[in-house]
Amino acid sequence: MMKKVILLMCVLIASIGSNAQSKSTAFNAQNLQVKWDVLQNNYNGKPQFKSVLSFTNTDKQAMPANGWKVYFNFARQIVPESVEGPVKIEHLNGDFFCMSPNPNFHGLSTNATMRVAFVAGAWVVNFTDAPEGFYYVADNAPDVTVSIKNISQVPSTKPEQLQRTPADKVDVVTPQYVYKQNDQIQNIPESELSGIFPTPVNYKKGGQPFVLTAHTQVIADAAFTNESAYLKQQMANLFIGAAVHSKLTARQNISLQKKVGLGQEEYELQVNANHITIAASTGAGIFYGIQSLKSLLPAKAWQGKMQSIPIRAVIVKDKPRFGYRGLMLDVARNFQPKSQILKVIDLMSMYKLNTLHMHLNDDEGWRLEIPSLPELTSVGSKRGHTLTNTDHLQPSYGSGPDVNNNYGSGNYSKADFVEILRYANIRHITIIPEIESPGHARAAIKSMDARYKRLMKAGQQAEAERYLLHDLQDQSVYSSVQHWSDNVMDVAIPSTYNFLETLVDEIVNMYREAGAPLKTIHFGGDEVPAGVWAKSPSVQKLLAGSSDVKTTDDLWYYYFKKINQLLKSRNLYVSGWEEAGLRKVMVNGVKKQVPNTDFAQANFHLYVWNNVLGWGAEDLAYQLANAGYPVILSCVSNLYFDLSYQKNFYEPGQYWGGYVDVDKPFKFIPYNYLKNITENSMGVPVPASAWAKKEKLTETGKAHIVGIQGQLWSEEAKGVDRMEYLLLPKMLGLAERAWAKDPDWATELDSAKANTLYNTAWSTFCNTLGKKELVKLSYMHQGFQYRIPTAGVVIENGTVKANVQFPGMTIRYTTNQAEPIISSTMYTGPLTQKGTYKFRVFDDAGRGGRVVTVTN
Template sequence: MKYLFIFFLNIFSVCSSHTAPKQTQAQEVRVADRIEPNNLSLTWGVLEEKYLGKNQTLSVLTFKNEGKAPMPASGWSLYFHSTPSFKPKEGNAEVKVESINGDFLRMSPTSNFKQLAPGATAKIEFVAAGQIVNESRAPRGFYLVWDDNKTKGYTLENYAIIKPAMNQIGWVEPKDIYAQNSSIKDIPAEKLTKIFPSPAQYKETGQAFTLTAAIPVVADNAFQKEAALLAVYLETIFGQKPAVKATGTMGKAIRLQKKAGLGPEAYELTVSPQEIVISATTPAGAFYGTQSLKTLLPASALAKKQTSVAVAGVQVKDAPRFGHRAFMLDVARNFHQKKEVLKLLDLMALYKLNVFHFHLNDDEGWRIEIPGLPELTQVGGRRGHSLDEKNFLQPSYGSGPDVENVTGSGFYTRADFIEILKYARDRHIKVIPEVETPGHARAAIKSMDARYDRLMKEGKKAEAEQYMLRDVNDKSVYRSVQYFNDNVINVALPSTYTFLEKVTDELLSMYKEAGAPIQTIHFGGDEVPNGVWEKSPVVQELMAKNADLKNVDDLWYYFFGKLNTMLKKRNLYLSGWEEVGLRKVRTNGRLSYVANPDFVKDNVHVDVWNNLGSNIDLAYRMANAGYKVVLTNVSHFYMDLAYQKAYDENGLYWGGYLDVDKPFYFIPFDYMQSMRVNEDNKPITSNAAYAGKEQLKPSARTNIVGLQAPLWSEMILSPERLEYMLLPKLLGLAERAWAPDPAWATKPTSTQSKAAYVQDWSEFVNVLGKRELPRLNYYAGGFSYRIPTVGATTQNGKVVANAQLPGMTIRYTTDETVPTVKSKVYSGPISEKGTVKLAAFDVAGRSSRITTVENGQGNLGGE
């Protein structure tokens, strides 16, 4: 989908060695005498890549009994998450592994597993297909269940993942980072553009305005809400809220005034010693003028309460490049609290992103209350250890056995959602709710199964069947990309459409109560696996009655045709992932996808993520065919991908690696020119992969409606991790979606364009390091953005270092201790021999990961 969940922990084989004396299988351990779960520790680590010369990895899972009672030889199971192909080696394996569903597995002892005495360890080795680049591929979420009480799970808190001692995978090294940073120029702060994203026209006058709390905000009636929000923000700077007054007030002021003839989101901003004037035709334009004023203020103004702030004199005329500037948040895989959502809306508003794509459900969770369907949140909104999933879903992504886990369980009440809608509305952000269908719908399916069971027990058969999403007699066999075999809604059931109409109408009711705009609902539509619906009696019955349905593939167009009609009746248009607008074509047994002409004239919008392999040109093919396309390219915009190919760098890597530069150098109308590296982060030296690919037609440029950055939450278990993955690379998306097309994008391979790019890139990272990230230390409560690792190498017997973001301070040690804010500041080549450890620090004292260089031995260490 958006996310091809390709695990490399595939085929596990097991051999073991015990450091404890062997015990007989006949030994029995009483319940009162067996090990406490907290005393069982697990450690997993990679031993060897390319094991036996093949594309596989040797790893080891070590059990250690740290308690005073034994670990029994039988009577227990370990539940955890990995690929279903996780299997022990044939032969005298000590454990067996069974797939439950999805990535959820159960390990239990065989007769060869020996009791683990106190203080003893057992090492079990695994062979896994593929290479383990970082921790995202490690097995996780281990918990213990005793056979005599299979309803209770105990989280194994004592679990550690060990970093491999050697770089066998080709991780990025400090010298590589140094080379990447070498073209970056340090630009004096006073020479930087002081509004972000870059405005269309910008001029500094040298005539500053002195801003204090006594300066009122004077606004036309149409802009009173925008003025009020600005005043609230200024209160965080001065400790006192400026007065908001109506037009006609004389004297020094911030003025929001109406001006005819500007675009729907355009504004003009003039700062002189007498006043600050924001002119716009619409409230949205006035709002973006106030956001530019915020970034015009120095970041230091937020560090402590101010009595006055000097605002640089500027003349600005500005409007966005794209009308659809989107961020997508997945709250289904792992839940994120309302507080964090509101904070993200503040971040979006500051950087002029105007579409919040809210991914509210998936296989692993349903996150919004729908009145009349309580099971959606009671069952679909909670995860924990369950034998039947009647009351809540099974764990996913390491959420564990506890149903109160705040990442596995959680949902937004109707009141919560209305509050979010109002908050977004006031900041001129449109919220597009996503109801994932027909695939990725396991949480909804299981919820409606629970509803069915409840009502059938009450003898209410008709009511029980009203919202069913699966055919109970369906014998179809399939596996989704995430390994589920029961996650696709049956599109032949009338109750499916009753359910979707119910959800749609309840959502519309919330929007109406919030006074929030809604033009579309996103109905997903991706990654429905082969085999679905083939053995469903209700499908066969429908196909027999409908001559247009010649095979199960045709059910796709039937389903989205009905959804499209349903939305039209409600004055909405259909949005979805790219598959919504594609048609399957089989030629000589080979499957391919072409743009489906059925929905072209219906204003269907598609988020196209797949620009990998043969699908490099898919977005352009769809735009050329007439679809409204939001470029959501995995190669440049998937915020959940790891920044670097480094073991310690969190994030997925199935679609490549995503540092802050990739969104920045994206060229929307010629993005193949933006594909500088492959999915393994190696330079692309040939354009052969693009030969014969379809380019965007000039007439179809208007069909590229905007850009979108999604953040999928499989690996995100805290607000800090969310913000780390998001920032600063989201700012590259903000720049590219708002700012004018840069000159270097026209002929990016020319010498002149390359030089222009280096200059623009340097200005961008200087703005980030010296203005925007220091601002984000405080803005909306502060953000835990990523601080890039230091680049370093040896030259002429000395260590030289650099940072991706000028404005960060590099500090180092030579005594093998970890650098702190009190360590030496790097100001030039380091001549000391031995181990040099370096880290970059921001103005708030937070640091990057450690970079280690061995000076004098000729080797560079890992990060």
């Protein structure tokens, strides 16, 4: 018996030793290196490209010949049969792909490299186009993921890599190109710039300045208690550690006075040596007067180190051009924390934007807690490795396998959202919540599927089906613009409206608790793909029993009619993207979308983004406004802040709608935006005659332009720094166009005169940003990570010249191959030394932009 025990122990010990050795010698996928290289756009003369992924094994053990998968995200659709290499690549859903070995793969030994080439649709230009979020999963351990961190991109430099198609005329932005752009910008002394931004209606300089100190008192009319408290807090921030006295006095004070007869957001501001007066009829007017007072402060006052601050004497009468001045922030694709939302609200308030449109859900995430529907956040707000999407959603945009990632997962609790609403309300910013529907709704659909399964398991069928968002028997086949096959709510089933009604009521209650105004809820309404609902039994039943709904196209109007009834019964109106106000009709045998007169008088507010040149809807905003719809101009050509600043491999952002640099929002002409669309998204010049047959904005239509809004979609806004980089300084151009009156250059009919006027205004704007506004933003809220421009550099006759987009910023350079730092030599004039120069622009706080290199 003892011998058997000893023998058994020996076998067990040997087994343990064998397993330990196996574990210690197992392949570690963390030691894979992945490199992406673009080979050619317009591959085989088609709108597609070829690229290659190289996998190098730096681990001590060979990568197994089989039994593994590598998952990743990629925004382009890979052609499966084009894959070259011993693997197959399968599209799962959205931007999610799976790579696995085929029988020709025999493992990857140490230091060996496997090349996987493939063809995919469309084109690629910059580094943010690259596949991302790679992670490894062994078949025998499907719940164990290994993130692959060593991922790089080979910079594209050749025309065939950077030119999308032969029609692509957009220049790659070089130092020489930037120099030419900057050459028209004049250096204007700060003393000659307006003290207030955005530009006020009437501005007159006075005499001696007012000296602000920590002891300056604020006297306020009883109606402006909130604004008085806000101003005192702002002053306290300027004088760290010094209390603001509340004792009243007749001199050396700031007075907030009520004055009847001024408009809703109108104000008057007077500053002299002894007194500052802000007058308005409303709290909003007083608040904007306070923002103008803050604008008058020297930029470096925001460092909080000054004991006294001189404020120039002025007389100002001011009011906004548009009542709606908005920013749309997408927190669904990639999440932004509450602290960042509060920071953005402060930024908006400083530049007199008054509406934050929060895109709270999409296919990739649901971000607002709804207590009665907990799965929306317990499932829909999290992304991580999954093939079932039952506990959380799949990775998107490189968010990776871990549900605790920084930007793929996250949500606002009810308490968070109420706090955000209160914070915005104090700053006279209205928050419009968006429930994206019926498309772009995958996060909601999967969350309600999880709820259904939970309750069915508990035997509660009726309750389980109460909020389902799709017909379980639906066999419809479709693919959305972002390649989702299951992201559209079924608008024929009652449970969809149960869901939406519950959402609306809970959101209304949050606003009521916060004491914040709610007049509308944005219901999305864009990009529902063809094929949706075609094989839904619920839809077929509805079609068979309705005289109004005859085709699946009619479901669009059926849906928004019910949404209108839902909101109207709660004293709210409908907001949506432009498609909510369009109807599909046959024109000469071709299906087209035209304004739907059914909703034109129903107070549907439409946010019109589509003016992409060549798509045929360039004048759509004006068509809808002329038809009677209240329109918020949200045009992709000038107001999509997620679009890349310029064409360069190292410049992040998308570019499907063109490139949007700082000048695009600034030059936007709301009532005639076709005038400044001079080229299409491929950079092909467009003559003014191209707009001859497009619909012009009528005087009646002009009255229906409610305002303008910038959009920051978040596919590339991964983290707060990238978000701020994409947002700023573009947002400042939006602020100017939304608040200030139409500039002279926008209405001048003589093109030569208009161009001269524009160049003068552009120089003023660039100087204002470089010497005032961006300096402030370097210090406020611990600094905003705005984009610092690259230096413009040319070599002429052996002389190196450099310039910068924003006068006031500093250019520094090196000649020893090292990257310039804040202590490097400052550029002050032309250079003649031979060799290689590296130039870099620095802001007032010492933060540097991207380095450019030239050789003399």
